[in-house]
Amino acid sequence: MNTPIAYDMLVIGSGPAGQKAAVEAARSGASVALIEKTRKLGGACVQRGTIPSKTLRENALRVRNMRMNAQLSNFKLAEDTELATLITRLNNVLNAHDEYMRKQLERTQVNLIHGRARFLSPQDVEVESVRGEKQTYSSGHILIATGSHPRKPPDIPVDHEHLFDSDSILSMMYLPKSLTVLGGGVIASEYASIFQALGVSVTMIDKYPHPLGFLDNDLTQTFLNDFTQMGGTWKGNTKVTRCYWNGMDAVITECDDGTEVRSEKLLCAAGRVANVKELEISNAGLQLNERGLIDVDDQLETQVRGIYAAGDVIGPPSLASASMEQGRRAACNSLEITSGVVHSVIPAGIYSIPELSSIGISETQAREKFGDVFVGVARFDEIARGQISGALNGMLKIVCDTDGKTILGIMIVGEGATELIHIGQMALINNSPVDIFVETVFNFPTLAEAYRAAALEIIHQRKINSSRS
Secondary structure, three states, X not given: OXXXXXXXXXXXXXXXXXXXXXXHHHHOOOOEEEEEOOOOOOHHHHHOOHHHHHHHHHHHHHHHHHHHOOOOOOOOOOOOOEHHHHXXXXXXXXXXXXXXXXXXXXXXXXXXXXXXXXXXXXXXXXEEOOOOOEEEEEOOOEEEOOOEEEXXXXXXOOOOOOEEXXXXXXXXXXXXXXXXXXXXXXXXHHHHHHHHHOOOEEEEEOOOOOOOOOOOHHHHHHHHHHHHHOOOEEEOOOOEEEEEEOOOOOEEEEEOOOOEEEEOEEEXXXXXXXXXXXXOHHHHOOOOOOOOOOOOOOOOEOOOOOEEEOHHHHOOOOOHHHHHHHHHHHHHHHHOOOOOOOOOOOOEEEOOOOOEEEEXXXXXXXXXXXXXXXXXXXXXXXXXXXXXXXXXOOEEEEEEOOOOOEEEEEEXXXXXXXXXXXXXXXXXXXXXXXXXXXXXXXXXXXXXXXXXXHHHHHHHHHHHHHHHO
C-alpha cells in the first residue's frame, strides 16, 4: 500500500455540490482535494442534464414562438432535423463552464485529482488513474457528491437506440416524429413538453392521475392544458405492462387498460438513484437506504462520523441550486466553519413549457396544516404584459396564513416563472407581510405585477372577513 497523502478535506465528485464544497473549504484555509473520474468538470448537471436540456428548451421555445407567429414568419422545421442542430452553442456553453470551474479551483488552490475513487476505510480513499496507477488519500472530512444516474426498471429494456433514459435521450441523431414518455415527474414533464413544442407527437404515460403531483392541481392543470393544446397526449392512471422495439418501425408500449401506444422513440424517466457503485461505500461503513440514496442528518453528515453527502446522492429536491448550497453547508459543517443564516425555504424550478416554480408550501399543504388559509391568484391573461407578449397561459398564486398577512408559499406557472419566484423568495425569507406587494410599485407592464394583483385579492378577502367579525 502506498503512503496516503493527507488533506483537510476530500471531495468526491465535481458537480454543483462537490465544486461549491471544495471552493468553500479551500477559501477557509483548508487543504482540499477534489476527485473527479471524468475529464470534464460539472457532473451530469453540466454534461448531460441541466445545461443541455435547458439549451434544447431555449430552441424549442424559439420554434414554438415562430409557429405561433406564422403571420410574421413562414416557418417550418425540416423533417430530418438533426437533434444536434437544436442544441447549438452547447459545446461553447460547456467549454466556457468547464474553463470557469477550472480557473476557480486553481484560484482557490483546490487540488484536482483525475481518477476513479473507492473507499478503503472511513478515512482513506484510493484513486485509480486512467493509466491504472493507484494512490491513497486520507482525511477526517470526506464529502460524497457523486450525483445520480437514471433508475432502470427491470421491465423497460433501455437500449439507448430506440428506448432511452434521461441521460441518453439527447444522444438521438434526429428529431423523432413521435415519442412516448414514461413518468410524470420533473424530468418527464420537462422533456415531454420540450419535444412537443418542437413538433414531436408526445404521449406521456404515468400511474398517477396528474403529472407533478407535488404541486397544486390548478398549476398542473395549467401545464397539462398547454401541453395538450400543443398536441401532446396525457395518459394518467395507467400502468405500463410491457415495452419493446418491434424490430421494424416502432416502440410498442402496452398498458394495463388494453391500449397500445406506438412511437418512433421512448423515454423512460423513472427517477434516479445514487452514483456509488464504484465507491465501495461499505468499506467506510455506509449503506444505501431502500430508495437507493444515502441518508444524512440536518448537518448533511452520514451515519459515519466525518463523512458527509450532498446533492443528488441524498435525493430530493435534486436541484442544482439546492445541491450547491448543500455542498457549501456540508463543507462548513464538516470543518466547523460558520455558514451564515441557513434558510429552510428554497425555490423549486421546473423548466417545462410552460415553466413552473414554487417556494414554501402549496395551497393543499397549507389547508391540511392550517385550515382556512387566504389564497390570492393572478392570471397572466389579466396582466397587461401577458396580453402584450402572448404569455396568456399562466398564473401566480400566493398562499397566506389564517391571518391573511403571513406568506406561506408562492407558486407560479407560465413563462418567466423561475425568475419571478425570486421576488416572492425575498419577501418570504424576510418575513414580509403580503402587503409589501401592494406597497411596492412595479414596472408597468411586467409579469411581476401579478404579485400585486394576487396580494390585492388576499387583502380584499381579509377586509371582508374583518368586517364580518
